[in-house]
Amino acid sequence: MPLLQLDLLLAGGLCAAGAFVQDGTDAQVQPEDASAQQEQTAAPSQETPLRTEIPPSRTLDDLIPQSAVGDAEDWAAQGVDGPQQPGPQPEAVAEAAQDGLEEGPDPAIAATLDGFEIPEPERLEPDPEVEALAEIDAPDLIEFPELEEFQVSDELILAFPADNDAFPERTNFLERFEMLSTVEALESGDDTVPQLAARARADEELLLEMLRTYGYYSGEVARQLSGGRRGDNGDVAGADIDPQVRFDILPGERYSFGEIDLGDLYDAPDSEELRASFGIETGDPLQSDRIIEEEQDLRVALGESGYPFAEVDAPSLLIDHARSEGDLSLPVEPGGKYVFGGVQSSDPDFLSGRHLSRIARFEDGDVYQATLQADLRRAVIATGLVTSVAVTPREIEPPQDGEPGQVAMDVEFERAPARTIAGAVGFGTEDGVKVEASWEHRNLFPPEGALRLRGILGTREQLASVTYKKNNFRDRDQVLTIDTYASDIETEAVEARTIALRGTFERVSNLLFQKPLSWQAGAEILYTDERNSVEDGEPGPRQVYTIGSVFGSATLDASDDLLDPTSGYRITGFAAPEVSRSLGETTYYVRTQADASYYQEVGTTVLAGRVRAAAIVGAEAFEIAPSRRLYAGGGGSVRGYAFQAIGPRDEFGEALGGGSVVELSLEARIQTGFLDGAIEVVPFIDAGSVARSSRPDFSVIQYGAGVGIRYKTTFGPIRVDVGAPLNPTEFDAPVVVYVSLGQAF
Missing domain, CATH: 3.10.20.310 (membrane protein fhac)
Incomplete structure (x- = not known):
């Protein structure tokens, strides 16, 4: 490389040797040795024409005279015609520079720079990392999708992509968020901006967590807080009102299931069937809820397929963002079949x-x-x-x-304690005063052989009974019952003193095991001394009957609850061939009855209906003991009337009983919000007709209506019905009250 010519530097009046930097207009020399610079300064070259004395610095007051303050415009108009400042003028500098160029370089400096070279720098090897950075493309800008707003409340708005395919789970997502949202739960209408902001931060974390639950691990949530104006009264110290928060939900790409590890499941003999019960496959959209659901299905499948000692550990999910997949591990140890x-x-x-x-x-x-x-x-x-x-x-x-x-x-x-002593005292419009007591040993004859003693004293009923009951007799839910009793009963229609022996064998439903089919078969024999309560205005003559009967019934139950059904139906059929002997005459007849009820839920209301038809075939009503005839009226029949108060009457208005009966009931069980929904209001209407013959004639139909209250408990609803007769006779009370456990039908 040839020597650099420094003539230009020398012409500029700089004496020290060194490197230089040029910015396109002036060149400056940076001395390599400070002492050299001092030496040059002490003994400057006499041939340097530009060596001039720099004038002292001047202040703003020197540049702007005091006269300019009073008349600035006149001073500014003077321009460059004003007095020249001391010091070297540009023309003098330029002339001196030209003289220096003509005279040539300083001999001392030329001797110093003789043979001086600046070597050419070696070319640097390329840096791979720098090249890699240079090859990185500029990031693509993501286009913000069009959003659709959903107003959750006055303070809360959620915005989702308008394209439903971008987030098809948004309906379920929104419902779920409303139940968990802190803003929604704590909204009061008087929230300030700081309060809402704090709750919004919690909801933002919730939304991100929910996105991950649905498999959107790259999703984002943008939070915007607005509003917060002061109250209309202008009080600056007043609370901020009308603040609002908006969340923009950007779900991004939905991840999918990657590898699925089910531990030792494939060691089980039924591994294929068990694996089929776990419905997650590689490539399925990732959702945490499905893991829980399918884990439960697998546990059930193991338990129902013969694996009592199977163990299933907690699942784990490893997210790989590079693959946009989650690898699922669910350790399973079948434990043998x-x-x-x-x-x-x-x-x-x-x-x-x-x-x-x-x-x-x-x-x-x-x-x-x-x-x-x-x-x-x-x-x-x-x-x-x-x-x-x-x-x-x-x-x-x-x-x-x-x-x-x-x-x-x-x-x-x-x-559990095997003995129970119970008692009750009460009063009813139908029964009058009643005192009841019982003693029971539920396992006196193991296993499950119970003995019960019961007694009743009342104005209308006296009873003493001994009952033997064997639960789960010879098979599950089969009950054998043998009951003997003596009673003296007075109702609206009948007075009867009876001694009876009754045995039943049945397969029954109970609160834990409601069965689609239950049945009963039994027999009874009784000796009864009876009469109609009044005949011709006077107590009627008593008549002794000896009655033998076999009976059976069956019930088809497709309802959803034994005591409080809301949907489905029930159908029951009953038949009892009987033989009766009284006053030397023997009478044969069959007592039959069919009941059907239907339940339909409409919103929060249950519509229920019941129909009953019964008949005695083979004998006239007067040939049958008064207690075996058919009547209507009462809490389980036509409400608004007393027990057995509906039926044919003689010329004195006394109930005679009949050979057939038809009843119809309709009611609406309306849910209320009282006591957390435990209270129901039940308007109802009932109708019933009793005929003397075994064929209904509907010549007289009695109607009753009213309203009831149901208080729902863990063991069934407590029922209170208040009914009134719509077409009463002179013998009917204006209002009748019924209290019992369970629905009317």
Whole structure:
């Protein structure tokens, strides 16, 4: 490289050697050695023409005279014609520079720079990281999607992409957010901006968490707070009003399920069926709720397929943002397949293992099912003889050679008090004063053999009875009952003194096990001394009847609840062939009855209807004992009338009873918000007709209407109905009140 020419520098009057920087107009020399600079300053070259003395700095007052302050415009108009300032003028500087160029460089400086070279710098190797950075494309700007607003409340707005395909879960998402939102839960109408802002931050975190729940792990939420103007009264210290927060929901890409690890599930003999019960596959849209649902389905499938010792650990989800997938791990240990191998009781003298096996719904050798284990526990509770019970599977034979093992069901329980003493005192418009007492031992004859003594003293009824009852007799939910009683009853139509023996064998529904089909079969024999209450205005003559009967009934129950149905229907049929002997005459007849009821839920109201038809075929009404004839009226019949008050009457207005009856009832069970919905209001209307013959004639129809209240409890509704006759006779009270447990039908 040739030597750099420094003539221009020298011409500028700079004496020191060194590097230089040029900005396009002036050149400045930076000395490499400060001492050299000082030396040059001490002994300047005599040949340097530009070495002049720099004038001292002047102040603003020197530049602007005092006269300019008084008349600024006149001073400004003077321009450059004013007096020249001392110091070197531009023309002199330029002339001196030209002289320096003509005279040539200083000999001392030329000698110093003789042979001086600036080497050419070596070319640098390219930096790979710098090249990689240079190759990065500029980021693409994301176009903000069109949003659709949803007004949640006066203070809260959510905005979702207007294209439903971008976030198809928004309806469910919005409903879920409304239930969890802090802003929505704490809204008072007087919220200030700081209060709303604090709640909005909590809701923002909630929305992000919810997006991840639905699989949108790259989703974003934009929060905007607005409003907060002062009150109209102008009070600056007043609270801010009308603040509002808006959340823009940008779900982004929805992640999907990646790899799915179910531990040792494939070691189970039924692995394919069990895997099918877990309905998540690789590639399915990711949603945390589905993991919980499918985990539960897998647990149920294991329990219902013979795996009593299966263990399923908590699921874990590993999110890979690079793949936009989540890898699911759900450790499963099946633990071997088993069949039932018997039932063992912890207290065989109280409830034997044999009896517990009888009430279980499985046989030895059946594939184990968790629901059958739970069902056995409920059945033991339903006996009413225990306070607590636990049913635990225990291995008695391990699986081997591809065959399932066996497990015994160990039933551990604590005895409940077996004896009960109960009593009641009451008054009713139908029954008058009544005092009732009972004593019961529910397991006097193990297992489940009960003895009950009962007595009633009242103005209209006296009774003494002894009852033997055997629950779960020979099979699950079958009951054998033998009852003997003596009674003296006086109703609106009949006075009867009766001694009876009655036995029934039935399969019944109860509060824990409502059955679609229940039935009853039985027989009774009774000796009764009866008369119509009044005949011709005087007490009628008594007549003795000896009656024998066999009977049976069946009920089809498709309702959703035993005591408080809201949907479905019930149909019951009853038939009882009877033989009656009185005054040397024998009479044969059949008592029949059919009941049907229907329930339909409409919003928060249940519409219910019932129809009943009964007839006595084979004998005239006067040939039948008064207590066996048909009547209508009462809380379970036509409300608004007394018990047995509807029916044919003689010329003195006394009820005679009939050979057929038809009843119809309609009511609306209206839900209210009182006591957290425990109160129902029930308007109703009933109608009934009783004919003397076995064929209804509807010559006289009695109507009753009223309103009732239902108070719902854990064991069923308590019913209070107030009814009035719509076409009363002179013998009917204006209002009748009924109180009982359960709905009227």
